[in-house]
Amino acid sequence: MRLLPLAALLLPLTAAAQGYRVRVDTRWQTVAYRGVALDSIPVADTVSSPGGGPVSSDGFAVRCPPGAAYCTFFRPGAIRRGGPATSTVEASAWVFGIRGLSLRATGRVGVDLGTADVWPGTNPAVQLLEGYAEYAGRRVTTRLGRLIIPSRLGMTGFDGAGLTVRDATHGIELQGYGGWGLARGVALPATSPALNPLDDFQPLQRQLIVGAGGGWTSALADARVEYQREVDPHARKFVSERIGFDGALRPARDVRVSGGADYDLAAGWWGSAEAAVAYVTQRVRGTLGARRYCPHFDLWTIWGAFSPVPYRSLQASVAYAALSRFELRGRYERYRYDEAATETPLFNAKRDGWRAELGVTATPVPAWTFDAGYQREYGPGASVAGTAAAITYQPSRRIRATLLGSSFDRPLEFRFNDVGVRTFGLDAQFATSERFRIGLTAHHYSEAHHRPDAAAFDWNQWRASLRVVMAFGDAADLRGLPPSIQMLPGDRSARTPQ
Amino acid sequence: MSGRIRWLGLTFGCLAISAGSARVAAQGPAGFDHARHARVFPSCTACHPGAENPDTTLWPDPVRCTACHDGMTMPRISWQPPAAPHPSNLKFVHDLVPLMTRATPQGPQPLGCRDCHVPAGAGPMDVHRGLPERCIECHAPGASHLTAPDTVCSTCHLPLVRAASLRPADIAEFPVPPSHNTPGFVTGGVHGRLATGTSQPVAPSCATCHARDFCLTCHVDAPERPAIQALEPDPRARAIVVHLPRPPSHDDPSFLTRHGSMVRANPQQCATCHTRESCVTCHAPSQSVGLALHPAAPDRAIGAQPRRVPPPSHRENFVGRHASVAAATPATCAGCHVRSDCLQCHRPNAAGPAGYHPVGFLQRHPAAAYSRETRCADCHNTGSFCQACHATAGIVSNGPLRAGYHDASRTFIAGHGQAARQSLESCTACHAERDCLTCHSALGGRRFNPHGPGFDAQRLRRKNSQMCTVCHGSAIPDN
Numbered sequence: 002m003r004l005l006p007l008a009a010l011l012l013p014l015t016a017a018a019q020g021y022r023v024r025v026d027t028r029w030q031t032v033a034y035r036g037v038a039l040d041s042i043p044v045a046d047t048v049s050s051p052g053g054g055p056v057s058s059d060g061f062a063v064r065c066p067p068g069a070a071y072c073t074f075f076r077p078g079a080i081r082r083g084g085p086a087t088s089t090v091e092a093s094a095w096v097f098g099i100r101g102l103s104l105r106a107t108g109r110v111g112v113d114l115g116t117a118d119v120w121p122g123t124n125p126a127v128q129l130l131e132g133y134a135e136y137a138g139r140r141v142t143t144r145l146g147r148l149i150i151p152s153r154l155g156m157t158g159f160d161g162a163g164l165t166v167r168d169a170t171h172g173i174e175l176q177g178y179g180g181w182g183l184a185r186g187v188a189l190p191a192t193s194p195a196l197n198p199l200d201d202f203q204p205l206q207r208q209l210i211v212g213a214g215g216g217w218t219s220a221l222a223d224a225r226v227e228y229q230r231e232v233d234p235h236a237r238k239f240v241s242e243r244i245g246f247d248g249a250l251r252p253a254r255d256v257r258v259s260g261g262a263d264y265d266l267a268a269g270w271w272g273s274a275e276a277a278v279a280y281v282t283q284r285v286r287g288t289l290g291a292r293r294y295c296p297h298f299d300l301w302t303i304w305g306a307f308s309p310v311p312y313r314s315l316q317a318s319v320a321y322a323a324l325s326r327f328e329l330r331g332r333y334e335r336y337r338y339d340e341a342a343t344e345t346p347l348f349n350a351k352r353d354g355w356r357a358e359l360g361v362t363a364t365p366v367p368a369w370t371f372d373a374g375y376q377r378e379y380g381p382g383a384s385v386a387g388t389a390a391a392i393t394y395q396p397s398r399r400i401r402a403t404l405l406g407s408s409f410d411r412p413l414e415f416r417f418n419d420v421g422v423r424t425f426g427l428d429a430q431f432a433t434s435e436r437f438r439i440g441l442t443a444h445h446y447s448e449a450h451h452r453p454d455a456a457a458f459d460w461n462q463w464r465a466s467l468r469v470v471m472a473f474g475d476a477a478d479l480r481g482l483p484p485s486i487q488m489l490p491g492d493r494s495a496r497t498p499q
Numbered sequence: 500m501s502g503r504i505r506w507l508g509l510t511f512g513c514l515a516i517s518a519g520s521a522r523v524a525a526q527g528p529a530g531f532d533h534a535r536h537a538r539v540f541p542s543c544t545a546c547h548p549g550a551e552n553p554d555t556t557l558w559p560d561p562v563r564c565t566a567c568h569d570g571m572t573m574p575r576i577s578w579q580p581p582a583a584p585h586p587s588n589l590k591f592v593h594d595l596v597p598l599m600t601r602a603t604p605q606g607p608q609p610l611g612c613r614d615c616h617v618p619a620g621a622g623p624m625d626v627h628r629g630l631p632e633r634c635i636e637c638h639a640p641g642a643s644h645l646t647a648p649d650t651v652c653s654t655c656h657l658p659l660v661r662a663a664s665l666r667p668a669d670i671a672e673f674p675v676p677p678s679h680n681t682p683g684f685v686t687g688g689v690h691g692r693l694a695t696g697t698s699q700p701v702a703p704s705c706a707t708c709h710a711r712d713f714c715l716t717c718h719v720d721a722p723e724r725p726a727i728q729a730l731e732p733d734p735r736a737r738a739i740v741v742h743l744p745r746p747p748s749h750d751d752p753s754f755l756t757r758h759g760s761m762v763r764a765n766p767q768q769c770a771t772c773h774t775r776e777s778c779v780t781c782h783a784p785s786q787s788v789g790l791a792l793h794p795a796a797p798d799r800a801i802g803a804q805p806r807r808v809p810p811p812s813h814r815e816n817f818v819g820r821h822a823s824v825a826a827a828t829p830a831t832c833a834g835c836h837v838r839s840d841c842l843q844c845h846r847p848n849a850a851g852p853a854g855y856h857p858v859g860f861l862q863r864h865p866a867a868a869y870s871r872e873t874r875c876a877d878c879h880n881t882g883s884f885c886q887a888c889h890a891t892a893g894i895v896s897n898g899p900l901r902a903g904y905h906d907a908s909r910t911f912i913a914g915h916g917q918a919a920r921q922s923l924e925s926c927t928a929c930h931a932e933r934d935c936l937t938c939h940s941a942l943g944g945r946r947f948n949p950h951g952p953g954f955d956a957q958r959l960r961r962k963n964s965q966m967c968t969v970c971h972g973s974a975i976p977d978n
Contacts, residue, residue, distance in 0.1 A: 036892025039902055064903025073902040078893045107842060121887040130842060151841055153826035155877050174829075187880035196882035198890045199897070201931040202969075216829065220759055225826060238963035247826040254753050259824050267962040269955035273874070283752035294871050296924045300963035303932050303970065307939070308951030309923040312870065336870065341920040342951050348914025350921060354870055382869025382922055389857065411863050415905040415918065422862045444858060 021094045022474030029086040030466040034119045037075040037456075047072055050454070060455030062417075077458045084115035085123055089130075093474075099136070106132035109188075122187075124195045130188045141166055147188070150178055152214060152227045153245040153261050155297075158183035159210045172218035182210035182231055182240075191301070204301045206235040223249040227263075233301060240299045242266040255282050265297065268305055272297055277316075287319040292336075310339040326364040333357045338381070351414060354380025368396045376409070385411045387422075399432040419451040426464075440468035531578075533626040539567070543612040550612065553594045556580065586669050588662030588707070590655055591629060601637060631655070645676040649697055649704035658706040660731040667738035673708050686746045691726070700729030710736035717743045719802035720770045720793060743772060743803065755810065766791030772803040780805045818844075818855065822873075844878065869922045876924065885928035895929045900937060920951055932969070940970045 044065055047055040055063050055072060063072035088110045095103035107130040111123040133146030142165040150157045161180015167173065184191040190207045197203050208231040216225035225247045231240035247261035260276030277290030295311035298304040314336030322328045337353035360374030373390040387409020395401040406425040413419070426444030433439075448460040540546055549557030558580035567573045600607035601614055615633050616626050631644035638654050639647040656662075659670070683689045694705050705726075710733035714721050721727045748754060748761070762769050770792045778789035793799060825832050844855040855878075860867075868875060879885060889895045894904060905911040911918075919926050938945040950956070960967055960975055967975040 034891065036894060037904075038893050039898065062906065064901065064906065066901045069901075075893070075902075075904060081891065119891045121884045121891075124883070124887075149842070151825070151829070153822065155874070156841070184880055184882075185876050186878050187883050189880075189883070193883075195887075196880055198882060198887045199895060199931040201882075201933070218831070220763075223831075225829075227826075233963075233965075236963070236965045238965050240963070242962065245826070249824060254756055261826055267959070268953075269958040270953045281756075294874075296871065296876075298923075300959070300966050302927075303935075303966055304923055304927060306954065306959070306966060306970070307923055307935070307949045308920060308954045310920045310952060312921070334872075338921045340952065341917040343916030343920060345914030345916045347910035348908050348917075350914075350918035352917070352921070356866075356870075356872065378866045378870075380866060380870045381918065382925060383865035385863045385866040387863070389859075405858060407857075407859050409859070409863055411865065413865060413907070415907050415911055417907055420862065422859055424859045426858065446859070446862070448862060 020475050021092070022472070023093075024091045024470070024472045025088060026091075026468070026470045027086070027088040028466060028468045029084065029114070030464065031082070031084050031115070032120065032464050033462040034081045034083060035458075035460050036078040038078045039073060040076050041071040041073045044070060044072055052453075056454060062452075062454040062456065075456060077456065081119045082115045083113050083119040085111065085113050085120040087111040087123070101137045103135050103137070104133075105135060108132070125189075125193075128188045140168065147183075148178065148180070150176075150212065152212075152229075153247050153263055154227055154229050154243050155185060157210065157212065157229065158188055161210070174216045174218075176214040176216075177212070179209075179211040182208040185299075191299075202302070204233055204235065204240075206233065208232060208240045208301075209234050221251055223247075231299070236301075238300065239267050240301055241297070243272065243297070256280055262293075263297075267300055271295065271311075273311075284322045285319070287317070289317050291315050292334075294336075308342075310341050312336045312338040328362045330360045330362075331358065336380070351381040354378070354384075356380070369394055381414060383411065383413050385409055401428075401430045403428040417452045417456075421449045421451065423447040436472045438468075438470040440466075440470075442466045533624045534622070537624045543616075550593045550596070553592075557593070584664065585628070586662075586664040586666055588657045588659065588665055589629065590657055645674060646678070649693075649702045652707045653703045656707045658703075658731070659708060659710050659736060660706075660733040665735065667735050670708075670735055670738040671740070673739060685741075686744060694726045701726040706730055708739070712736040713739060713741075715800040716741055717772055717800065717802070719772060719774045719795075719800045720767075721800060722798060723770075723793070762791065773805075774799065774802050777803060777805050868928070869925050871922070871924065881924070881927055889929050896931070896934050900934055936970065941974075942970060942972055 040061075042057050042063065046058060047063055047065065048058060050056040050062065055065055057063055057072075057074060061074040061076065063074040065072035089107065090109070091105075091107045093103055093105045109128045109130055110126055111128070112126050113120050113123045129147055131147055131149055133144045133148055135142065135144045143163065145162045147160050148158070148163050150159075150163065159178070159180040159182045161178060163176065163178035165174060165176045167175070182191070183189060184193070184196055187196065189195055191204050192207055210229070210231045212227065212229040214225065214227040217223065227245040227247075228243075229245075230242045232238070233240050243263055243265050245261065245263035247259075249257060249259040251257050257279045258277070259279070260274070262274035263272040264270075265272050271293070272295045273293055275290060275292040277288050279288045280286070292314045293311050294314075296309050298309070314334050316332070316334035318330070318332040320328055320330035333355070334357075335353070335355040341352075356376075356378040358374060358376045360372070363371045365371070370393040371391075372393070373388070375388045377386040378384055379386075387407060389405070389407035389409075391403050391405035393401065393403040404425075404427055406423075408423045409421075411420045411422065424444055424446050426442060428440070428442045430438065430440040443463065443465045445463050446461065448462075450457045450459070544551040546559035546563075547557050548555040561576075561578055561580070564576055564578065568576045596610050599610050601610055602608075613623060615629050617623060617633075618625060618627070618630060619633065619636070634655055635642055635644050635647055635651075639651045642648070642651075659665070678684065678693065679690075681689060694702050696702060709730065711721065711727055711730040712732055712734050713736035714724070714727040714730065716737065718724060718727060751757070773792055774795040775789050775792040776795045778792065795801075856864075867873075875885075886895060890897075896902075896904075901912060905915075908914070935949070936944065938947045939949040940946065956967075957977065964975060
């Protein structure tokens, strides 16, 4: 039964409109999963380890709270195998007797074909990511239905309407939208049980959302401002109220300055912000920037009352193409959290960190690309250090094969769980035409957990995935689009039925 | 009388040619070895009577050849006179010869055959079809054939469109004038100045070898160019194949970033080779600067075909830092990207292999998640993605807080405040609100105050007092 919706969406759709286009992107992956399982033993059953700490009789370090009768510990969890399969369908139909009128929808069917429903994001099985009617004119675009508005405030999803008015001559664009909001990062309302696996507090009604924005674009500079307000209609209280600013300046031929910031009007503090200067030529690309990151929490949660502190960072990156087919690149960022103002003398977490990356890409002959990199990240909570390399053979646009491998170590700060992961695998893609493409991957993971007790375990597995992309339609809607969109390479070429 | 004298002169001239020691092994255009037969034929008109008498054929009678080529004396031959005139764009007919003279020190002299068919100084039997150089000697003294003034071409040549006998292959073999190889002739505007530099709409010299179709090879603005329109259309003109080179300006590494201002400064220059479709290869159709160019149309040349390449900014690590640029200039992004492109990454795909994240990211994601190198919540809902997966892994808190998961420090729970404020989003991936309310509530527990730097109690109470009641009940303090 769970395959029925998947099978239904695999079939090509037809529409009674004057033109249609359907793209079906189906992916299946087999993965195995192993976590930990909480266990406990009576205090009396513990023994002392050589280091003096209490351990279970089978060697697991245990935690015995003062006064408690039982000690707790975490065993390696059961092996759980999943087989998530998703089919994403993009469908468009247009020209219902009115030029510029179209219907567009993107939906996804997701099921787990494995023995255990372990993979996130497959519940509910059918999700409508976007689905709207659109009228697009030269100066006005209006949409009605399920929409996603991208802005610096995030990808805002809602069921409602949006209107964009533009004056291309002067580079001005104004936008407004409103409706019933969706939860962040998912095409489900905030009231959906699927968003609450921990049985936490949830709002009783979907939030109402309104937003407005305006932008100005010119040859020298761009600027944009966004305002967004979300209200809980049940409590008649704010869920969020934010404003964001973005700008870009091109003061010289190869120089670009960009930046932006958002302010939380409800909480009364600045959110995230960034500014960067980029210098880009054919041989050299460099950026220098500063960043501030502060998380945003809706006011229907209490998390914002815990006063999350932002971090500020300085970052730089440079890439140098020493030869036309040989490029070196590097990246570095150093960050430091603001003073948390906590009085915790018994434990101090790291407050600052850094991340760096070095890489090289070489294409000695047109069909072959070699890529290798070293990454190291050191910061509060977790760190990672390792290398990755890949060899890609692409004799034509239709065939591509990549052999890859990586090795990295990932220690945690708050738990004894240093992990070493070694990976190798093969990615292959083949397109019989612009309408049909198939991709296969097979990766082997060797995962070794390092702990001084029995909770250390090795976990090796193969992961494989299959991807099939099919496109149908008469492509009439592409006639009005820039050729650049019609000929988008790679994954997007399938949008151009021939 | 004078005409008779001229013809006599011509005859004797030919006789003189045949009597000369023709040691140059010249070949006639039809493959006939004139030099070898020098002693056989005393005069040109003996074999080519049409050169003297327009009412007769220009070619010899094949029967006369059999006098020698009878299979015994000499091998038989199968030569037959051509059924049609030789393809040519020459205006010349032999009827005009009696009217033409040649300047000599002794005054104008009648033309002889060798005056046109034998190179200057060559042997009398080095016979060719009409030699342009010999024509030029009289019609444009001092010049060579291909450097002759524009006005001279039409003296001898028909415009291409009138030279109906020429086949495309013949046109393709046209010699290239030296002027066409001068620097800047193609892309520097030289050919345009030459074409329009006469009192006529288009220089006659252009029309000699070219027709409008040739200009359409490159000129997308042909309908707007009077000189091109002055040429008549003729598809045979495309037999001369030209490859439009990239202008030197296009090879400048910064051209991609500077070409916009160049278009604004001189759109006509760009409109020579580019239609508006060149712009929309990469740009959104709403770009006003593109309106300065002509739209593609059936009667317009295809013109230059730009190849779309990612801008230099899109390479190293652009995916990770595109947010601010995309937010500031959505119209620019929309020039090449559609909404689905965003959704490919900005919606998690449970079954997707490595894409936005590198291979093995799942195993190493804690480092990126703790310090939020990017905003994870833009694509991943904390509840349905993080919590659901962590619940499966057994690392969510669903029991006593002192189970000991954070075992790197025995005092973590007592000193977790700093870690929590620094990476609260990571905490919410495993913990529910009730875990914190165990201690951080004004209604019970240890009543630890969770409010820290920047907390604006009055503002938050004004915006959403419901949040306050979770810990404070109805007794919400003023600050």
